[in-house]
Amino acid sequence: MSSKVLVIDDEKNVAFVVTAMLQKAGFDVVTINDSRAAYGMIEAESPDLVITDLMMPEVNGMEILDHCARHFPQLPVVMITAHGTVESAVSALKRGAFDFITKPFDQQELLSVARKATETHRRSRNEPIALPAPSLESDETGTLVNPLVGASPQMQEIYKVIGKIAPSPTTVLITGESGTGKELVALAVHTRSDRVKKPFIKVNCAAIPSTLIESELFGYERGAFTGAVGSKPGRFELAHEGTLFLDEVADMPQEMQVKLLRALQEKEIERVGGVTSVRVDVRIIAATNKDLEKEVAEGRFREDLFYRLNVVPLRLPPLRERRDDLVTLIGYFIERFNTRLGKTVSRIEPRCFAALRSYAWPGNIRQLENLIERMVLLADADMLTYDALPDPVKDAGSGPSGNPTPEEIQDLSNFKDIVRRRMQDLERGFLERALEETEGNVTRAAERLGLSRKGLQLKMKELGIQKAIP
Ligand SMILES: Nc1ncnc2c1ncn2[C@@H]1O[C@H](COP(=O)(O)OP(=O)(O)OP(=O)(O)O)[C@@H](O)[C@H]1O
Ligand SMILES: [Mg+2]
Incomplete structure (x- = not known):
């Protein structure tokens, strides 16, 4: 099922461009030019994502953002801002916007933000992790060429x-x-x-x-x-x-x-x-x-x-340096092995995903690919589970041990970097757990952690955590 996006912009040609780009990428798009219709539209269409302009004559983008934060806390809102107005973009983020994009648009950026946002939304509603449709390319003989997956x-x-x-x-x-x-x-x-x-x-x-x-x-x-x-x-x-x-x-x-x-x-x-x-x-x-x-x-x-x-x-960066690509890669491999092995895996247990995300992946994408193949093959139901993970990956899920690995201490000048990374992993673990327990509710998660809502949002942004982890 394709994700639905509501685009709100009083400038008709901007709305048109955004709509066209999204439609071409397979999104289901509803567009309005009069922001007064926004609230009713959100109610009626229950979109997976709202993309709204900031400056509009009637109801402006910030008001729409606040409305969504109050009534639809799970619904991601992406703000369109004019190039150079960084301040308003930052205040939008602080008020809970999922992200912002600046005019003029970069198609890649728009699509990558839209994909991330809708995926987060689906996950926060506890739907199966959206499997990105791989854009399979074929070579001159018509054989499929593996696409490069990952938008980090x-x-x-x-x-x-x-x-x-x-x-x-x-x-x-x-x-x-x-x-x-x-x-x-x-x-x-x-x-x-x-x-x-x-x-x-x-x-x-x-x-x-x-x-x-x-x-x-x-x-x-x-x-x-x-x-x-x-x-x-x-x-x-x-x-x-x-x-x-x-x-x-x-x-x-x-x-x-x-x-x-x-x-x-x-x-x-x-x-x-x-x-x-x-x-x-x-x-x-x-x-x-x-x-x-x-x-x-x-x-x-x-x-x-x-x-x-x-x-x-x-x-080429090792996989552990671009963990943001893990969701997409895992989704891509599940889809591929589903087809190849006649399986119907469509979900990942949250704990399993957390472990996959923390693991160091010394064998990089090939290792991930092989593991997903084995797990899809052996999956009893439509879910990949923590129990089915091999021990080293499970261990990663239970948090890093205090000791540096032999590779890490090979070069002592890595010290600061590695400690920072470990700390981030540790923080990420807590934050993800809190968001999981509160089903992605940032306010409640912040309460549980003893952080302010704003503080948690800033940390999430810094650690690259999307609103809800499956
Ligand atoms: N960005 C990517 N998206 C999807 N699949 C990928 C990506 N990168 C690598 N793969 C898959 O991971 C596996 C390993 O890739 P590849 O053989 O190109 O790596 P390599 O760097 O040449 O490894 P080695 O050094 O072991 O030869 C292949 O099955 C490949 O299809
Ligand atoms: Mg090779």
Whole structure:
């Protein structure tokens, strides 16, 4: 079921633009230009979200906000403010607005706020967590390409860079811990480039034995070595006019690094046992989960090759640094495994969600994906439960132990950061619990915690907690 949004703006063209953007994204939208009709409309339509302009001749946005706070405390209100009027935006937040957006609109921002707000609202009414409809893309052959899921500021930054660099043939170096989505990003760059109709060829530099890697990359001619009964093009040639993805590039043997560098510089390759060179036009995307600069410093990776590859560096953040994406990712994976496994999971037990949110995810998205697959497969009813979680994740749900992990104390200069983060996790745990017990009622939750309503709202904003946790 799509979420319903009530848009209130006396300027017809603003209302029109907002409405069109929301409708296109699948929201059910009701629009009014005369704010005097607002109260009746909210009553009649019971929207999941109200988006209202601040300055309006009859009833203004603040009054609508106050009305909603009093009569529909669960209903999120998003304020439209003119660019530069930060003060009114802040006072709207203090009076309980879910968020604000500034004119002129950024479509991405509007949609991401609207999605967050409606999702929160549904959850606060104890409805199943809304599963975001994945925008599945397909490649030239019609096979579905995994979309990149996640709207956190960190991911938005990544999307921006992808959008900017994709069209040019620039070399890209993607770094990030294991399972953060390096391959998916490489594919995204390829599919957004004008090479999309040409091949995307992957070489896993860690998986090919060093004796075979040269012939894999550059191909061979008949009789080049024992067993070379025919000739075979290498991955460079196969990727001609397309993209060559050099995965785990840090693990390429040293003598191959020299040959790779030469191929990149000269844009020519020689098949093993061949006599002539072949011109190739490939875009290179390399990836590694190692710290390449450290590999260079310690003499395991050639510095000149590093500079060749590191033209545009793209660092993918670990999942624990962008926990805001967890809801969306979990929803996305549940949906995917529901379809694949013929299941109908549609809810998550609040305690289970809290644990998933606190866990450190050393294996990042891949680990999350595997866990959700297993849980969906084994779920008896339509709910993922705390009991079904593996122990390490359960432990995360019961709060961090006082001890730093071995990784954390590896670098003592992390001290302040980590302590702050732990404290935030602890605070988040209490706040979420209070909101859960009061079914998302901020006033009552604040009372329980001994905070002022305003104080709690500011903390929620700071910790990225939405009004109600499932
Ligand atoms: N933003 C994302 N949205 C949805 N799925 C994602 C996202 N990022 C990664 N995944 C999924 O997580 C899994 C791991 O991604 P990927 O293989 O791209 O990671 P990687 O960084 O290359 O990992 P490794 O270092 O282990 O090779 C894949 O199944 C991928 O589809
Ligand atoms: Mg990978």
